[in-house]
Amino acid sequence: MRITTLSALVTFGLDQASKLVVLKGLGLENRSFLDDYEIWPPYLVFRMTWNRGINFGLFSGHSDLTRWVLITIALAIAAWVWVWVRRDRPSRIVQISAGLLIGGALGNVVDRLVHGAVADFLNMSCCGFENPYAFNVADIAIFAGAAGLALFAGQSTGQKPPKRGKPDRKTP
Template sequence: MKIVAWVATLVFALDQVTKWAVVHGMSLDTRGLIEIWPPFLTFRMAWNTGINFGLFSGREDMTRWVLIAVALGIVLFVLVWLRRDPPGWKGLVSAGLLIGGALGNVVDRVLYGAVADFLNMSCCGIQNPYAFNVADIAIFAGAIGLVFWPARSGGKTP
């Protein structure tokens, strides 16, 4: 479980530092757009009050607290699952990615009422209108990792 704690802490810290640096340090919250390496990488400010791609973004205050509860519930579920049937080190790293990312987005919802998304990437003539953040990357990678490297027993009870 130490691996989970270290990875989660690192992801959480990296997420919060990058959000602060870009949103407040580079004033993306007032500038709206900073071209870093167009079109491959731009910083585009998006306050996401919903889930991925802004889904369920209506009724912000209720949605905010429901999504905080859901994220904390998922973190608790993963921690209980890890205790009952621990995976190998790859699964533990994946769990840490997911937990750290989820907690990073929870902090945004508590502090700002929305998740600060700023990374926007496009390529090959396709213009991506969506933004994301380090926590989103970690959540996605962690969830995929838990699918590929599940618990050691494969869900079987001894």
């Protein structure tokens, strides 16, 4: 569990730190979607947008109900992954993947609680393809964590999880 906890904390910290730098440090909090802050164009551009929905702005109704439903879903998924990892004790890569997913989900939950929407600002394009979407560090972590869980969840550590209930009594 230490690996999952550390992975989640580092992910959450990197996500929140990057958002603090971009929103407050660069002042993108008050810039419109059409304003770009070019870092290494076209490969990396900061393009500020507030996402009230899920990936690519799906379900982005501006209602408070949508916001709270998305917060509840993210917290439920993070809690379920946490319990699963704690119960099954999967391989190290699965534990790291779980931490990435949990940390990313919690980072976006904090955005929804504080700002009412998720702060997305990373935009990357390459090789003639112009990406119209923005994302953030938490989104990257959620994607990488989910991919890691999907690819490696069947791997075992070789250790059996501890038994629940009464311990076995050995008679001499």
